Amino acid sequence: MHSSIYARALPRKDQQRLHQLTEKLLCTKSYEGASGFTVSAAIRARIALHACIPVLNLGLDYYADWASIVIYPGDFRVYDESMDEFGVVHREMLDLCGQSLSQGPIVLSWETIQEERKTLGDHDLVIHECAHKLDLLNGAANGFPPLHTGMNRRAWARDFHQAYRQFCTGLDSRGSHRLDAYAAENPAEFFAVLSETFFTAPHLVHEDFPAVYVHLQDFFRQDPDRIMRRIKS
Numbered sequence: 566m567h568s569s570i571y572a573r574a575l576p577r578k579d580q581q582r583l584h585q586l587t588e589k590l591l592c593t594k595s596y597e598g599a600s601g602f603t604v605s606a607a608i609r610a611r612i613a614l615h616a617c618i619p620v621l622n623l624g625l626d627y628y629a630d631w632a633s634i635v636i637y638p639g640d641f642r643v644y645d646e647s648m649d650e651f652g653v654v655h656r657e658m659l660d661l662c663g664q665s666l667s668q669g670p671i672v673l674s675w676e677t678i679q680e681e682r683k684t685l686g687d688h689d690l691v692i693h694e695c696a697h698k699l700d701l702l703n704g705a706a707n708g709f710p711p712l713h714t715g716m717n718r719r720a721w722a723r724d725f726h727q728a729y730r731q732f733c734t735g736l737d738s739r740g741s742h743r744l745d746a747y748a749a750e751n752p753a754e755f756f757a758v759l760s761e762t763f764f765t766a767p768h769l770v771h772e773d774f775p776a777v778y779v780h781l782q783d784f785f786r787q788d789p790d791r792i793m794r795r796i797k798s
C-alpha cells in the first residue's frame with residue numbers, strides 16, 4: 566500500500582505510527598468524488614497516507630481546520646477573481662490539479678496523483694496541498710506557517726526570502742532549475758513545492774537551500790535526507 570519512497574524508508578516504528586495516523590485520518594475526514602469519480606478504499610488510503618507524512622511528528626490537530634478531501638478524475642476548472650496592486654480586479658477561469666483554500670476542502674486531481682505514481686519523481690500533490698493547509702493555519706498563505714516555540718521567526722523569514730530570490734534569479738539566468746519551476750510563482754508556492762520536495766527528493770532541498778532545509782527539518786520534526794540516504798547506501 567505504500568506508494569511513497571520516504572514512507573517505505575522510515576524506521577519500522579515510524580512506519581507503524583504513520584499507519585495509525587493514516588487510519589485515524591481515514592475515519593476523521595470525508596473523501597468525496599467529484600464529476601462522477603468513484604473514490605475506492607485504495608484511493609482513500611493512498612491519499613490519507615500521503616497527507617499524514619508531513620504531520621507524522623506534528624499530529625492530526627494540524628489538520629483540524631478542514632473536514633474533507635474532494636477528488637476529481639482529472640484537472641478541474643475554477644473561477645478565480647484577484648485584485649492586482651493597482652486595484653484592478655482580474656477574473657479568469659483556471660484549470661487546476663490541486664487546490665487548498667483557507668476555508669474548505671483540499672481538492673485533488675486523481676490523474677495527477679496517478680502520473681506521479683508512474684514516474685516516482687519529486688512531485689507529491691497531496692503533500693503540496695497539505696503544506697498549503699499548514700501555511701494557512703496562521704492566516705494568509707505566505708510561506709510562513711506557525712513555527713514551534715524556540716524556532717527563530719526572523720531566521721525563517723530571512724532564509725526563505727533569500728532562497729526564493731535565489732530561485733527566481735536562477736530561473737531567469739539559466740531558464741531551468743532542479744526544483745519545480747512553479748515554486749517561483751510566489752512565496753506560498755515556494756514553501757509548498759519545497760515541502761513536497763523535502764519528502765520526495767530531500768537531497769535537492771538540502772543541497773540547493775541548506776538553511777531552508779534545516780528550517781523545514783525543525784518545522785516538520787523530520788529529517789528525510791538522512792532517512793533516504795540510508796536506503797541509497
Ligand SMILES: [Zn+2]
Pocket residue numbers: 693697754757
Ligand atoms: Zn500550490
